[in-house]
Amino acid sequence: MNGAQDLGGMMGFGPIIPEPEKPVFHAEWEKRALAITLACGALEQWPGDRGRYIRETLPPIEYLTSSYYEIWTKALLKLLLAEAMITPEEWTAGKAISAAVATKRPTLSAERVAPLLAAGTPYNRTPKAPAAFKVGDKVRTIVAHPTTHTRLPRYARGKKGVITEVHDVFVFPDSLAHGKGEDPQWCYGVRFDGRELWGPDSDPHLEIVIDLFEPYLVRTA
């Protein structure tokens, strides 16, 4: 969806503020926000892509004025309510009232944290068809403005590029985010000249490589 998360090419947000490698967190609540989000994710009631989509549905003004951990926790609350894992009454009361719903995976224990993080969640799948494109192929991205989740940024729609990487077959976020299954798709690195994306005033020595799924691409001559 064309939400506030799709930031590439926007202006006016001011300078970037660098920071040292430590501290990792800037407030105690950020630590808990990270850990609660990961621990709830481990229950596997929703895939990560649905979590991303829900973050995108925050109203733009709210998204743009929230820190990233705030965005995470606001989206987490929406997911927990949508899944009836907590009820609006419980949220108002600030305490548990009803019993927990069944979850796909058991509550994450301290012992399971290390193996869970070490395993990760591989998103590659066995190809069902050969890749439609090879390195060097010229492509154009589609023009589409779905109201649903997509990983094709607005700044790269309807643009001409060249395939520079054939990565792998990955689960398709556009489908998985909406409960429509994994629908795995080939994913490519597509290189765009800065001037193709930003016009003649672009830095002439700039190129952008974007990881794009096959349904976003059409072949050009």
Add this chain to the structure above:
Amino acid sequence: MTNLHDHTHDHDHDHGSELSEAALRVRALETILTQKGYIDPAALDAIIETYETKIGPRNGARVVAKAWTDPAYKARLMSDATSAIAELGYSGRQGEHMRAVENTSELHNIVVCTLCSCYPWPVLGLPPVWYKSTPYRSRAVMDPRGVLNDFGVELPATTKIRVWDSTAEMRYLVLPMRPEGTETLSEDALADLVTRDSMIGTGLPLKKGQAR
């Protein structure tokens, strides 16, 4: 706006009785989720400890230092980064599908996620605030030289800049150029020169003798 929030909003109010709205929301979530048995506070502590003490940019620095000193390892890193990084014991969440990109005197790489906050956790840890912020995510793809200026980095105008927008499942590690005059340094000493930002592409490695 996001920067202001992240840097100042909660510092002074995240303790005592004056909790920020964000802190209150997280506290309420933790209370209800714990009471209902969905989360175990001991697991939360283990997650936090992992990303505060075990998984961070020193991991990536060791990958870079090894690539600088071991040509065979560098070749493996460039052809199959996921496996080469796993050789050093780094793998898992948000690093399932890794790609290394090499800086040269003609080409400088920068990594961004314009759509969210995709970042190679096993080698760099959790992303810094600026990486997830609106100024960086909006400008990195359009005005990377301006972004570099914010970090105090100026490249020759003719150096090509390649920005990687990690919009899918690949996670990127920049292999910076080895600083001049470091031929005699050990791998450990070289790793000390590798900054987090140099592995994102918004910085350069330290010079020999510069303390990190």
